[in-house]
Every structure is written in structure tokens, then in C-alpha cells.
Amino acid sequence: MLRGLIDTVGPDGEHGGSTLRGEAETALRALVGRDDAVLRDDQWTAIEALVAFRRRALVVQRTGWGKSAVYFVATSLLRSRGAGPTVIISPLLALMRDQIAAAARAGIKAVTINSANVTEWDEVHAAISRGEVDVLLCSPERLNNPGFRDEVLPRLAADAGLVVIDEAHCISDWGHDFRPDYRRIRTLLADLPAGIPVLATTATANERVTRDVAEQLAVHASGLPDADVLVLRGALDRASLHLAVLELPDQPTRVAWLAETLQDVDGSGIVYCLTVSAAEQVAEQLRAAGLAVAAYTGRTDPTQREALEVDLKENRVKALVATSALGMGFDKPDLGFVVHLGAPASPIAYYQQVGRAGRGVDSAVVVLLPGQEDRAIWDWFGSQAFPAEGQVRATLRALEQADGPLSTPALEPLVDLKRSRLETMLKVLDVDGAVRRVQGGWTATGRPWSYDAERYARVTATREAEQQAMVEYVRTPGCRMAFLRRQLDDPELTGPGLGAEAAAWRCGRCDRCGGVDLPAAPDAEAVAAARQEMDRPGVEVEPRKLWPSGLAALGLDLKGRIGADEVAEPGRAIARLDGLGWSGPLRDLLAPGAPDGELPVALRRAAARVLDDWAALRAQPGAPDPDETLPAEAPPAPAPDDDASQAPLLVEAVVAVRSVTRPQLTYHLADGLARYLGVPLIGAVGPAAGSEAPGRHDVNSAMRLAGVAQRLELQLSEPALRGLPGRSVLLVDDWTETGWTLAVATRLLRKSGAARVFPWVLGIR
Known part of the structure; x- marks a missing residue:
């Protein structure tokens, strides 16, 4: 792990230094397995500040420089002087695995608490209590786990010999990889007893991020900054x-x-x-x-x-x-x-x-x-930024009005945010003191909170x-x-x-x-x-199988698993919109503001190929032929040409999801697929009269489903409805993201007697 991060002694074999530095370099040699290893000057400066003076330090040095050597050597020296274990806050499991392996080579007992070793947590806690652990690595997310935060962390903070924040640029919302959970570290540092040294390390912090991290490191229990933070920044050239x-x-x-x-x-x-x-x-x-x-x-x-x-x-x-x-x-x-x-x-x-x-x-x-x-x-990634003030206030009101803690799934139907953005926002509000994570979910603290629009705009x-x-x-x-x-x-x-x-x-x-x-x-x-190879179209559209929780609050009597008599078959799309190949022309076709019109010829060929390759649409050898065709809105086109598969079709009709924003595209698509398969287009699932405005897609799963369910209706002629029971249907839409439009449309068709519904869309967002 540590190759390339050390200097070597000169020809005379002398490296000098104090007794403490001699101990440090002995620990370094055990760590890297080389008898000629010596510390870089800034490595020694940081170690001395931590061990001898119990200071707080920020080390910004290039990858491979040896930042981990600083905290492992400091840990060895502090433990030999009777200090408690080192707590390393580390963002990634891969990083934790490498750090544990490096520590073991130096005789340092390191353990971790993370999402991948839940079954080992009790033993880890017991080993810490017995004094058998030199280093505990934990993820920043652990810091706000109620049990860890309220029971384990206070003991660790009181007894820790050293606290390390690895990849410290994640603390700063100016950094390229800001993580809200890292902001909680400021609270941890403020609660540390005097005399516990702190080290923050990163390779990727510009001057603005360095200043921001140093200011947060400097906060002590008084809540006021202490200027005594050692900042060591080095050159970032990588000669290799x-x-x-x-x-x-x-x-x-x-x-x-x-x-x-x-x-x-x-x-x-x-x-x-x-x-x-x-x-x-x-x-x-x-x-x-x-x-x-x-x-x-x-x-x-x-x-x-x-x-x-x-x-x-x-x-x-x-x-x-x-x-x-x-x-x-x-x-x-x-x-x-x-x-x-x-x-x-x-x-x-x-x-x-x-x-x-x-x-x-x-x-x-x-x-x-x-x-x-x-x-x-x-x-697209930028669109996932901190939500608007109205959405934040709505979340706080929902928590304030609740009888007790609300889990994220329970809170989700009450606010118009997708779960990922909701969870990120809650973490930020937690750090700001407006909400608190407890057993069972989230509660509002009642503390005043202000929306820092100016800061969010500057970050953007x-x-x-x-x-x-x-x-x-x-x-x-x-x-x-x-x-x-x-x-x-x-x-x-x-x-x-x-x-x-x-x-x-x-x-x-x-x-x-x-x-x-x-x-x-x-x-x-x-x-x-x-x-x-790239132009081979066709990806599976996985059907929804569970209704989201909390729908009763939105007026829907749906919960649990979607019934076997209401669920769709696995569907197909030409491509995902965030991939390669066909993703490009699909992104152009479906982009906001793109003109409505017929499906381009190249995409017609791709659509036909997806149908040809979709074995589930055709009966297996020995299966009976389909019965007579259903009454259609228009006469069916001639049967497909001889190149198409000759196996009997299970699909006997096509139903379109009628689009308000792209009516020409969706009708042309559904009609073309029906003609290619040689079956009728029998109608649509579309918005009821008076609800023509399309629903928002940038809301959470429950709200998206509620909007769709309250808006869509089956729009088939009486003859088509009478002939639907027992038939299999191809359900056609332009694109899908949450899958709820397809799920609701399928439910309408299945409740009206359709035996099977096969969803088909151009793209998956």
C-alpha cells in the first residue's frame, strides 16, 4: 500500500533526529517493511504536532505521498504512550480494506464498522471496550446512526487517542465530492475533550476547500474557532x-x-x-x-x-x-x-x-x-442539488405535525421529493440542527432554521x-x-x-x-x-412489483405487493438514456423542448429488432395459435414480411399510453408496432378529461404514482373492451423513469380482463 510514499536514507546511512523521530521511523519501517525508510519532512512535522503537541492538523498532499503513514505512525506512538484507540472516519469500503491491511503489517490492530459487516458490530464494540483495538475505521454515515451516535461514539470520543478524517475535502460543500454526512464531523470535533489530536487528510483540495476544512477543524467545544490548526500543503505534480x-x-x-x-x-x-x-x-x-x-x-x-x-x-x-x-x-x-x-x-x-x-x-x-x-x-447530476426552500419547509412542517418519528418511506408521500434527494436534504438539515435522526426515523427539533439561498447559489x-x-x-x-x-x-x-x-x-x-x-x-x-455491437438494441424493463408505502395519505387504497392479477410482464426498451449507442438518438428525440413528430427511420428499425428478439412475445413450439383479432380503431395493416419470426404471436393487440406532450410520436410508434406485428391498435390509456396537464416526473415514487393513478383512465371502445378478457396486450409508451405509468396502465388493462400485458418503451431514463 505504501510503496512510493517514502524517502530512503543516503549512502552514509544517517538520518538523525530526536528520540521521538527515531521511534516514528522505527514504526514507519515496520509499516512499509523496509529497513531504509525515513519520514518526509512534512510527515514528521505532522506526526510531531499530533503526538508531542496534541494539535489539529490538515495535510493536503498528492496521492501516493504517504498521508496514511502519518496517522498509522502517530497511532503507534500514541498507543505506546497509553492513549486510546485512533478513530478514522473513512468514506469507502475499498479504502477501509487497504487501511486495515496496512495497519496489520505494522502490528496495529484495526477493525471497522460499516454496512458490510453488520453481524460483527457487537464483537467489535466488545473488543474496543476490552482495549484490544488500536484503530477503528467507520464511515461518516455511522456517525448519525442513532445507536452508534448515542452509545458508542461518546465513549470513543472521550477515550480516543487520535481522530482522523480521511478524504477531508468531503467536509466542504465547495469540494468536488461533498457528502452531507461529513458535515457532522464538525459536531464531533466540537465535542472532543481537550488534548485529543485531530488529523484531516486529502489530495484534492484547492485553496477555497482547504480554508473551509481548516475552519471546521478549528472549532472546539466553545463553538468558537481556535487558530491553532497546522496546515501542510505540498506540490501536486505526479512525476509518473x-x-x-x-x-x-x-x-x-x-x-x-x-x-x-x-x-x-x-x-x-x-x-x-x-x-x-x-x-x-x-x-x-x-x-x-x-x-x-x-x-x-x-x-x-x-x-x-x-x-x-x-x-x-x-x-x-x-x-x-x-x-x-x-x-x-x-x-x-x-x-x-x-x-x-x-x-x-x-x-x-x-x-x-x-x-x-x-x-x-x-x-x-x-x-x-x-x-x-x-x-x-x-x-443531470447538477439537477440533484439542494432542493428549493418550499420543498425544505414542507418537509419540516410534515415532521413537526407528525405524532412521532417518521421514517423516510413514511415521509416520502408527504413531500414532492425523490427519496435520494430527500435523504440528502435530511442529512443537511440534521447537521444544521433542524431535524434529528432517532430510532424509528426523523423528528423536527423545533430549532430556527434559515435557507441559505446565497450560499447554495455560490456553490452552484x-x-x-x-x-x-x-x-x-x-x-x-x-x-x-x-x-x-x-x-x-x-x-x-x-x-x-x-x-x-x-x-x-x-x-x-x-x-x-x-x-x-x-x-x-x-x-x-x-x-x-x-x-x-453498440447498435444492438433492447434492454429489459423490469415491472413494478410493490406499491410504495404511505399511499393512504394520498387517497389511494394500495399497499404491499402488486397482485399477480394486476402486475405486468417484463417489458422491453430500445436502450437506457444514460448509456451508449442508441442512447444518443433517444436522448435527442426525448429531450425537453424537442419537437413532436414521427419516429425517425433508424429508430423504427431498432424498434422492429427489439420485437424480433423478444422471445416472450411468441408462443413456444406446440402452443395453440392466437384466437381471432380484437376489434380495432382502424383496420390492421398487412402481416409483417417473411423476415419476421413465424412463431405464433401471444400478443393480440396494442394499446398506447396517450401522451399530451408527444401525441404524434406515441401514436406513430404504437401504430407502427401494431402494423409490424400484424395486430390491431385497439385504443389507449390516457388522461381523463380535465386532467390533460402531464404529471411531474421529478417527485418521489409515491407522489408520482398518486398523480398517475388519479389522472389515467382506460380509453377503449365498447367492442374492444368486450373482446379484451383473456387477451395479451403490448402496452406502448415513449419512455419510462419510475415505472408507475406502466404499472397503473397495466392494472387498468388487467382489471378489465387482459391476461398479460407486455410494456414497450423507447427509452428508460
Whole structure:
């Protein structure tokens, strides 16, 4: 874990220093397993401040510099002097696993409490009470678990020998990876008894974030800041990294280039994508090209994540195709490359991710392949910002009026926020003192609370400026490492009093400095092969199986599992809107403000292929032929051509979800699918008279369902309704996000006698 983060002694074997420094370097050698290891000057300065003077310190140093050595060596010295265990607040399980392994090498007993080891918590607590634990690692989310916060944490805080906040930029809402749970650390620090040292570490904090974190570190029990915070900032150049940007015309060309390049590049590495769907699609295509890769995303099971991390460390895979879920703290010293398919939203986030490479090797290649869709993805993530004041006030009123604590599912139907945004907002309000998490849910504290609109606006403006800086990184004619270092306010390149040498600094290793020779763009044949693989349409639309809780408060008598006589069959879509291939034209077609019209020809072909490949629509060999067709609004078209499957169709009719915003598109789509299948379009499910305004999609699951259920009705002719019982129906809509429109429409059809309903949409958002 710690290769590359230490200096070595000179030829004379002398390293000198005080008795304390001698002890520190003995502990360091045990940690890294090298007899010639010595501390860097700033490492020693931080350790001395923590152990000898019990100060609070913030260390901002590049990835691979040795920040973890500071707190493990300090822990060893403090424990030998009778201090209590070190508490490390760490954001990721991958980081915790590496830290525990490193501690064990130095004879330091480290344990963790996190979501993946719930069954071990009681034993961990008992071992802490017996004094058998040197280091406890916990996630920031643990800090507000009621039992941990109220019972375990006070004892730890009172007895701790050292408190460490790893990846401390997460404390600041100016940082690229702000996490509300980290803001709770300010309260923890204010409650610490005097004399307990505190260390915060990060590799990705510019000057603004550094100041913000230092101010929060400085708060003591009085609530007032104490100026005695040691800040150590170092240069951020990474001498092993060779940075490059390659602009290619489209997604198939980028994936083809990646497939060819990974065949020849040395070592193993990480391929970053901006979305889960893109990561899964790219991994699938690279595997089809014969490469040993795997997807690693927020959807990956925690146990599987750990196995994949080991596979990459042991070079059993060429690459993990990952989202930002694989980021902070993952340590593979010989990681040979990092490639981004799509640009992160800020240079600071980009620096953090590329920092995984080249920690223990002389040279690692870092390539950015920007995409035209990057800004749309940034905008979507930006839309998840802190909610408007009215939504916050509504949440507080709901909690104030409740008879007791409300769980998040119980609160969700009372406010118009999706669960993920609601949970994030509650965490911020908790830190601000307006709500409190208790056993059973959330309660309002009754404390005054003000909506800091000015601050939220400044944070939004900062995010937008970072996005523009990322665009400028792609276009810059100058040194790429210099650009990143200046974005992070590297003290060697920014600030007053620096001379011409700092202004003219160049790394000599990036593509602008002539230090990278990338493979050329792939040939037309390779691009065509990638495009063919990418153009294979069809993803499953999983039907809703459970009604959300709390619907009674919204006037709906629905709860529990959706009945077998009301649920849809697994459906199909051409693609997810956040993926590759068909996702691009679908995003353009379904974008807000896009004109209504007929389905483009290319998407018609994709729709037909999805139907052809959908085996569930056709009877198995030996099944009876469908009965006569249903009465239709218009005569059915001729049967499909000879290329279509000849197996008997189970689907006997098509029903459209009538759209207010795209009526021409949805009718053309449903009619075209009916004609292709040779069955009638018999009607629609649509908004009742007087409820033509479309419902909001940016609300939580319960409210979305309530809006749909109160708005939609079955719009079939009397003959079609009489002929519906026992029939199977293809239900067609333009796109789906929550799945509730499809669920309500299916329920209406099933309650009117439809035997099966197969949902079909263009895209999944």
C-alpha cells in the first residue's frame, strides 16, 4: 500500500533526529517493511504536532505521498504512550480494506464498522471496550446512526487517542465530492475533550476547500474557532503520470480505440465512465473483443466489489470499467493506466481519479476521451442539488405535525421529493440542527432554521465554473499537468511572489509537452464492428412489483405487493438514456423542448429488432395459435414480411399510453408496432378529461404514482373492451423513469380482463 510514499536514507546511512523521530521511523519501517525508510519532512512535522503537541492538523498532499503513514505512525506512538484507540472516519469500503491491511503489517490492530459487516458490530464494540483495538475505521454515515451516535461514539470520543478524517475535502460543500454526512464531523470535533489530536487528510483540495476544512477543524467545544490548526500543503505534480486527451468523433470510435489500445498497453488499469449504464455496456463490448474486464459500479454488490478489487490488484483482469464508485482510497501501486470515456465535471475530480495510477511505477498513461454527451450528464447530476426552500419547509412542517418519528418511506408521500434527494436534504438539515435522526426515523427539533439561498447559489456557480474549466482542460494548448495543478491551487505554481519559473513550468510528459505517443484512431472496419455491437438494441424493463408505502395519505387504497392479477410482464426498451449507442438518438428525440413528430427511420428499425428478439412475445413450439383479432380503431395493416419470426404471436393487440406532450410520436410508434406485428391498435390509456396537464416526473415514487393513478383512465371502445378478457396486450409508451405509468396502465388493462400485458418503451431514463 505504501510503496512510493517514502524517502530512503543516503549512502552514509544517517538520518538523525530526536528520540521521538527515531521511534516514528522505527514504526514507519515496520509499516512499509523496509529497513531504509525515513519520514518526509512534512510527515514528521505532522506526526510531531499530533503526538508531542496534541494539535489539529490538515495535510493536503498528492496521492501516493504517504498521508496514511502519518496517522498509522502517530497511532503507534500514541498507543505506546497509553492513549486510546485512533478513530478514522473513512468514506469507502475499498479504502477501509487497504487501511486495515496496512495497519496489520505494522502490528496495529484495526477493525471497522460499516454496512458490510453488520453481524460483527457487537464483537467489535466488545473488543474496543476490552482495549484490544488500536484503530477503528467507520464511515461518516455511522456517525448519525442513532445507536452508534448515542452509545458508542461518546465513549470513543472521550477515550480516543487520535481522530482522523480521511478524504477531508468531503467536509466542504465547495469540494468536488461533498457528502452531507461529513458535515457532522464538525459536531464531533466540537465535542472532543481537550488534548485529543485531530488529523484531516486529502489530495484534492484547492485553496477555497482547504480554508473551509481548516475552519471546521478549528472549532472546539466553545463553538468558537481556535487558530491553532497546522496546515501542510505540498506540490501536486505526479512525476509518473503522462496525461493526454484524444478527441474522437463518436462513441463507437472511442470504444473501438479503447478495445484496440487495451490489447497492447502494458499492465492493468481502470476505465472510468460517467454513468452506470455506460460502464456496463463498455465492459460488455470489451469482453466481446476478448479482453478480461469487469464492470464496477454503484449497482455492484459489495461482496462482488471486494472480489473485483482483488482481481485487479492481482492482474487477473486487464481493467475494471468503473464509475466513480471506484475512486478514493483504492490502492494498486502498479496501476498502469487510467482512461476516461467521458470527462468528469471538474478538473479536481479528474485529478483525484487519475491519481489511482502510477503510485509505484515510473510511468503510467492517463487518457481522456471526451464525449459530446458529457455536458448533458453534468447537467443531470447538477439537477440533484439542494432542493428549493418550499420543498425544505414542507418537509419540516410534515415532521413537526407528525405524532412521532417518521421514517423516510413514511415521509416520502408527504413531500414532492425523490427519496435520494430527500435523504440528502435530511442529512443537511440534521447537521444544521433542524431535524434529528432517532430510532424509528426523523423528528423536527423545533430549532430556527434559515435557507441559505446565497450560499447554495455560490456553490452552484462554483460547480458551473468547474465544468467550464474541464472544457478548457480539453482545449488547453499548454501543459496539462500544469493546468490541473493550478486548478488545485498548487502552492508551487499559484499564489503571490512566484516568479517566471512557476509561470513557465511544464511537466515534459503530457501530450502537449511531447511526452505521450497515443495510438491513432481506429480504422473504419474496427469502428464498424464496434458500432454494430453498440447498435444492438433492447434492454429489459423490469415491472413494478410493490406499491410504495404511505399511499393512504394520498387517497389511494394500495399497499404491499402488486397482485399477480394486476402486475405486468417484463417489458422491453430500445436502450437506457444514460448509456451508449442508441442512447444518443433517444436522448435527442426525448429531450425537453424537442419537437413532436414521427419516429425517425433508424429508430423504427431498432424498434422492429427489439420485437424480433423478444422471445416472450411468441408462443413456444406446440402452443395453440392466437384466437381471432380484437376489434380495432382502424383496420390492421398487412402481416409483417417473411423476415419476421413465424412463431405464433401471444400478443393480440396494442394499446398506447396517450401522451399530451408527444401525441404524434406515441401514436406513430404504437401504430407502427401494431402494423409490424400484424395486430390491431385497439385504443389507449390516457388522461381523463380535465386532467390533460402531464404529471411531474421529478417527485418521489409515491407522489408520482398518486398523480398517475388519479389522472389515467382506460380509453377503449365498447367492442374492444368486450373482446379484451383473456387477451395479451403490448402496452406502448415513449419512455419510462419510475415505472408507475406502466404499472397503473397495466392494472387498468388487467382489471378489465387482459391476461398479460407486455410494456414497450423507447427509452428508460
